[in-house]
Structures are given as C-alpha cells and as structure tokens.
Amino acid sequence: MSGRARVEARIATLGELGEILGSMKTLAAVEARTLARLQTHQAGVSAVIDTASRAFWQHYGGTLLPDAGTPVTLAVGSERGFVGDFNRRVAAAVPAGAPCLTVGRRLPGRLPAGVPMVGTLDGPVVADEVEPVLTATLAAFARFIEGLGPPRITAVYQVPGGVGVRQRQIFPPSPEPPAVHGAGNPPLLNLSPGDFLRELLDYHLTAALRDVVLSSLTAENEQRTQHLDAAVRRLDERRAALRRRGQALRQEEITEEIEVILLGETALAPLHRE
Template structure:
C-alpha cells in the first residue's frame, strides 16, 4: 500500500470517529435540554415541600432534628458520579471533594459505574449501583436506590442521617443534607397550619414526599452537569479531530504531488529512451 493510500485510510477512520463523536455531542445536547426542563419542575416541587415543612416546624419545633447530632456510624453518604465516560474530570472532581470532606467517618454508597471504579477500594464503601444515562433512566435507578437504602437501614448500625455529594447544575460538587429534612428558617406565620393528621404522622409523610422529590432533583442536576461536561469534551475532541484531518489532507496532497512528479519524470525518461533508440 502506498503512503498516500495509508494516509487516506487513516483519514477515513478519523472521519468515521468524528461522525460518532458528533452524534454523541447531539445526544448530550438533547439530554441537557431535557434535564434543564426537569430541573425547573423538580426544584419548584422541592421548594413547595420545604416551605410547608418550615411552616410546620415553626409551630412544632420538637420535630426539628439536628443533623450534626448523630455519630459517624449513623451517617450514610450517597455519592453520585457518572455511568459513562467522555465527561472530562467529572468523576475525579467528586472523588476529590469526597477526600476533602471534613466528615471522614460516614459510610458511602456510590451511584455510577465510572465513579465506583475509582472508589472500589475505599474503606468506607458499603455498595454501589449503576447510574442513569438519560432522563428516562432516573426513575428505575431511584427505585433500586431506595431498595438499597432500605436494606442498609435494616443492617446494623442502621443509618439515620443521609447526605448526598454530587455535581450541582450550576457547577461544582456540593454536599446536601437530605435526611433529616432541614428546611430554611422562615418568618413564623400568623396562624398555625391546620392538620387533618397527627403531627408525627403528617411530618413523617411530608419527609417521605421530600425524599421522593429531592433525590430526583439531585440526580437531574448531576446529569445536567455531566452532559454539559460531555458537550465541552466532545467540542474539544471534534476540534482536535478536525485539525488532524486538515493536517492529513495537506500530507495527502503533498504525497499526491510527489506521485504526479514521479509519473511525469517516468514519462519523460520513457520518451527520451524512445528518442534515443530512433537516433
């Protein structure tokens, strides 16, 4: 195979890879728009629940739980990473934030195959789950996660405090206290909320609704940040690929010029030989 043919074969392979990267970029862009839409809806739901909880706790302060009161054995951190690659240092940033955490003792439950691979030897790891790739996969992952949380709750020492460490949609890795619910302090309403349930039963149900709303919100935020990283990664990869194809195109043209020059030289030499034979 000639050098020019080798260059053209290499260009064909790079063009094929470039097409795959472009398709991945398009899918990441679609997912980014979906997550941004879901985030707005989910954030509004979480805010409404927190407002209701704040009004309730203003008149029932005994139900407000100090999240710092439990020992490390009772704490569980849910650490969210990515299931797929091509997202830059997304998982490395989560691992670095975990190591920098001022709370060295809580047990860890990891979501996301890529991050789990980096933390598989962590001394406090108690389990891991496959993570979602698309918006439609969030709900099945949450179902498996809740089952895992329930199983860990039944295993002594049972966890009573749940935190989440994940990328925020706005950027950066942010720790969240999910349980016990810690709504922001608000102005005490003029009248207490009218309840049709026992206060303990009401607050337990409200906490369940909060968990069911907060976890999807955190997953959507993490996936939004992940796909933004993937878009940036794909952009850089496509730019490098295009630059490489341009370099190979120039090399192919130079090799073609050399072949043409050699062909012309062969023609001239052949003509000179024929003329010499006639003389």
C-alpha cells in the same frame, strides 16, 4: 498500498469517527433539553415542599428530627465515559470514615482507600432512568435504616453550570427557622404532627434525591458535550493535516511520473534521430 492510499484510508476512517461523534453530540444535546425540563419541574416541587416544611417548622418545630443519626454519604458519579475526571473529582470530595452508597459503576474504584461501602447502584444513562435509580436508592437507604437506624445523609455530586462538586446534607432537612416562631395561624393538618412529619420527610427525601441525581446527570451531559466538542476539533485538525499530507504525496507522485516520462523521452531521443 501506497503511502497516499494509506492516508486516504485513514481520512475515511476519521470521517466515520466524526459521524459517530456528531451523533453522540446530538443525543447529548437532546438529553440536555429533556433534563432542563425535568429540573424546572423538580424546582417547583421542591419549592412547595420547602414552603410546607417552613410552615410546619414555624408551628411544630419541636417535633422535627434533630440533626443527628448515623452519617452516610451518597456519592453520585457517571455510568458512561467521555466525561474526563468527572468521577475522580466526586471521589476526592467523599469524606473518609462515613459509610458510602455510590450511584454509578465507574465511581467505586476511584474512592479513597478505607471508605466503608454501603453498596453500589447503577447510575442513570438517560433521563428516563432517573426514577428507577431513585427507587433503588430509597430501597438501599431503607435497608441501611433497618440495620443502623435513622441516617444523616450527605450527598456528594457534580452541579451543572461549571460549579463543580457540591457537598449537601439532604436528610434530615434543616429548614431555616422563622424570624418569629409561631407567628400567624398554624397550618391545618389532617394528620397528627408526628404522622404528618413522617410523610413530609418521605416527600423531602425523595425530592432531594431526585434533585441530586438530575443535577449530576445534567453536569455529566455538559462535560460529555465539552469533551465531544474537543474530540471533534482534534479529529478535524487531524483530517486537515492528513489531507495536506495526501496532497503532498500526490504532488510527489505526479513529479515522479513526469520524471519517468522525461527519462523515457531522453532514452528514446537517439532512436528518433536515427
């Protein structure tokens, strides 16, 4: 195979890679729109729960769980690649000493040495997988509670919009105390304050976990899109360079062909004179 043929074959291969990367970018964009809708809905749900928590805190604050319990970290990484140092940055923010539950199979290998592990769960790849991940995470925490009692959960995860890694206590909730405790009429409860609190905590934890996983998956898609954009630019630059190389090789071939023709004409010139 000539040099120009090898260059053309390489250009064709890069073209196929470009089509694959383009498809991946399209899928990431579609997923980003889906996640944006889910986050908008989740923000509304969280606002309702926060409002109920503040009202309950205002009148029944003495029955809320204290900020105590066994510390445990929920670290959320990525399940797929093309995200650069996404998992490394999450792992670097995981506090040492506290047991850690990881979401995303690429994350555990990047955790600092000595971090005790509660378990590792598959992370979501697309938005449709968020709810199964939540179910598995809640089940893992239920097992943790059976063994070690009520936890104090700190989530470590990436936040979209270029914010980076965030550490956030998601359980037990810590609503802001009211300016005037007990002001106004207490909310009407169909349950006892204790039973209502248990239900409220379940809703709060589920909503907080959903927000964490959605935020992480959105940030993951953002970083993947950025890396794919950079990869497409590098690929286009490489294809352009190869095209220039191919044109140069073609010019060399044409020059060689002309030289051969001229040499042939020179060799035949005496015969023509005869």
